[in-house]
Amino acid sequence: MADVLIDQVEKTFYDKTKDTSFTVFKDIQAEIKSGEFVSLLGPSGCGKSTLLNIIAGLEEPTSGVVEVGGRRVTGPGPDRGVVFQESALMPWQTVLDNVMFGLKKKMNKEEAKERAEYFLKLVHLSKFIHSYPHELSGGMKQRVSIARTLALDPDILLMDEPFGALDEQTRSMLHKEVTYIWEETQKTVVFVTHNIRESILLSDRIVLMGTRPGRIVEVFDVPMERPRKTSSKEFGELEERIQQKLAKEIEKVMREELGDDYNSKKGALLYHTDRDMGNHI
Numbered sequence: 001m002a003d004v005l006i007d008q009v010e011k012t013f014y015d016k017t018k019d020t021s022f023t024v025f026k027d028i029q030a031e032i033k034s035g036e037f038v039s040l041l042g043p044s045g046c047g048k049s050t051l052l053n054i055i056a057g058l059e060e061p062t063s064g065v066v067e068v069g070g071r072r073v074t075g076p077g078p079d080r081g082v083v084f085q086e087s088a089l090m091p092w093q094t095v096l097d098n099v100m101f102g103l104k105k106k107m108n109k110e111e112a113k114e115r116a117e118y119f120l121k122l123v124h125l126s127k128f129i130h131s132y133p134h135e136l137s138g139g140m141k142q143r144v145s146i147a148r149t150l151a152l153d154p155d156i157l158l159m160d161e162p163f164g165a166l167d168e169q170t171r172s173m174l175h176k177e178v179t180y181i182w183e184e185t186q187k188t189v190v191f192v193t194h195n196i197r198e199s200i201l202l203s204d205r206i207v208l209m210g211t212r213p214g215r216i217v218e219v220f221d222v223p224m225e226r227p228r229k230t231s232s233k234e235f236g237e238l239e240e241r242i243q244q245k246l247a248k249e250i251e252k253v254m255r256e257e258l259g260d261d262y263n264s265k266k267g268a269l270l271y272h273t274d275r276d277m278g279n280h281i
């Protein structure tokens with residue numbers, strides 16, 4: 001049985017002030033199996049975050065249904081944990097207290113402490129449990145955020161560009177860490193990214209989304225064993241296949257955004273697979 005079923009989902013936003021509506025995507029159909037690591041990859045604006053928010057229950061689909069574990073999603077629930085690009089830790093609380101916060105409603109203080117310490121150890125932050133968020137680097141804050149979400153034991157981890165704001169070295173370290181956590185906990189992971197390499201390094205499958213209209217362009221299997229090497233032949237070949245598909249999508253966006261200017265800027269739009277696809281002008 002699919003852990004996440006996305007059935008004919010459409011999302012349209014209505015702008016009251018202009019009395020216009022805008023369809024982000026429609027006819028989105030996908031299944032994610034229990035324990036799978038799936039990335040949602042695509043150019044800026046194709047609706048990756050919107051789709052993730054619909055799975056999280058933070059947004060409602062305009063039509064269609066999302067089921068998690070066989071139950072229709074009607075709002076947020078403890079079966080789904082979300083990690084955003086910004087860690088959103090409480091600055092006045094220590095690392096340990098931040099992770100314990102959600103746990104204290106579910107168990108006594110001692111159990112909550114033990115559980116928080118376990119997950120902080122899993123993300124290699126045992127030495128920093130008494131630190132405050134401002135004393136941590138961006139990568140460490142994201143690890144606290146991951147520990148806080150995992151401690152609540154969701155079946156599914158929804159990650160919205162969790163490493164988007166981090167430097168390359170930190171990002172690379174966290175790729176290893178997330179792979180380790182995923183292998184240890186066997187959670188289902190849905191991971192939003194702009195970055196082709198990141199998606200190949202981490203995922204079992206990559207759902208490539210296109211834009212205008214938003215839709216699924218192709219689903220790529222990533223059969224390589226982990227840990228993956230960006231220098232391997234298979235890695236390079238898959239990267240090239242995805243890049244070619246994506247280039248077409250980006251070109252379409254550029255033509256619409258730049259109009260007549262597009263042809264004069266074309267040479268400047270060479271795209272790199274390890275770069276984000278958002279601000280490409």
Ligand SMILES: Nc1ncnc2c1ncn2[C@@H]1O[C@H](COP(=O)(O)OP(=O)(O)OP(=O)(O)O)[C@@H](O)[C@H]1O
Nearest residue numbers: 013024042043044045046047048049050051194278
């Ligand atoms: N609450 C909202 N009201 C109106 N429009 C919205 C709302 N949320 C998102 N959008 C629009 O929907 C489209 C898709 O946004 P979304 O953030 O899901 O895309 P994305 O693929 O995640 O982009 P990025 O990679 O840049 O974060 C964008 O054009 C965005 O402006």
